[in-house]
Amino acid sequence: MRILLVYCHPVPESFCAAVRDTVIAALEKSGHEIDLLDLYAEGFDPVMQADERRRYNEMTLADHPFPDHARRIKEAEGIVFVYPTWWYGQPAMLKGWFERVWTGDVTFAIPDGPGPIKPLMTHIKLLAVVTTCGAPRWWSYAVGHPGKRIILRGLRALCAKTCRRVFMAHYLMDKSTPESRRNFLAEVEQRFTRL
Numbered sequence: 001m002r003i004l005l006v007y008c009h010p011v012p013e014s015f016c017a018a019v020r021d022t023v024i025a026a027l028e029k030s031g032h033e034i035d036l037l038d039l040y041a042e043g044f045d046p047v048m049q050a051d052e053r054r055r056y057n058e059m060t061l062a063d064h065p066f067p068d069h070a071r072r073i074k075e076a077e078g079i080v081f082v083y084p085t086w087w088y089g090q091p092a093m094l095k096g097w098f099e100r101v102w103t104g105d106v107t108f109a110i111p112d113g114p115g116p117i118k119p120l121m122t123h124i125k126l127l128a129v130v131t132t133c134g135a136p137r138w139w140s141y142a143v144g145h146p147g148k149r150i151i152l153r154g155l156r157a158l159c160a161k162t163c164r165r166v167f168m169a170h171y172l173m174d175k176s177t178p179e180s181r182r183n184f185l186a187e188v189e190q191r192f193t194r195l
Contacts, residue, residue, distance in 0.1 A: 003035065005034055007036060008040065008081075009091075027195065046092055060105045070101060073107065084132045090151075122159065126163065132173040137169070168188060
C-alpha cells in the first residue's frame with residue numbers, strides 16, 4: 001500500500017520524531033511504500049488569505065495552491081498522521097494543512113443543488129493517527145477528544161466506506177518516563193507491522 005505519512009512537529013529531536021521513525025520502519029517492514037510529508041521541514045504556511053478563501057468553493061485541481069500536496073493525496077492509498085495533541089487538537093500547522101489542501105476537486109465535490117458533499121477520497125483505505133497528549137486518557141475522552149474526531153470521523157467520511165481507522169496516543173506525555181516512551185514505541189511498532 002502507498003501511504004502518505006503526514007508529520008507535524010516543530011522540534012526535530014522530539015519524541016514525535018521517534019514515533020514517526022518507528023511508524024515508517026514498521027510499515028516498510030510490512031512492505032508498504034511511504035511518502036513522508038514533514039510540514040515543518042517544508043515550511044508549510046497554514047494561513048489562508050482572503051483571496052484564497054473567496055475562491056475556495058470553486059477551486060479546482062488546476063488552480064490548487066499546493067498542487068504537489070494534492071497530487072500526493074490522490075496517489076495515496078492510506079494516510080497516517082503523526083503529531084502532538086495541543087489544546088485537545090492538532091497543531092495549527094496541521095489544521096491549516098487540512099483547510100488549505102483538503103479542498104474541493106481533491107477530497108470532496110460540492111453538489112450543484114441541495115444534498116451532501118460527495119467524497120472524492122474513496123481510494124483511501126487506511127486513516128491512522130499516532131499522537132501524544134499531555135492530558136490523561138480519561139480527561140481527553142471527557143472533553144470529547146476533538147482532534148481524534150476531526151480525522152477519524154470528519155475526514156474519514158471522505159474516504160472509502162471500508163476505510164480502516166487506527167488511533168494510538170501516548171497520554172500524560174508531560175509526565176512520561178523513558179519506560180513509558182519505550183513501551184509506547186513498542187506498541188506502535190507492533191501495531192503498524194501488522195497492517
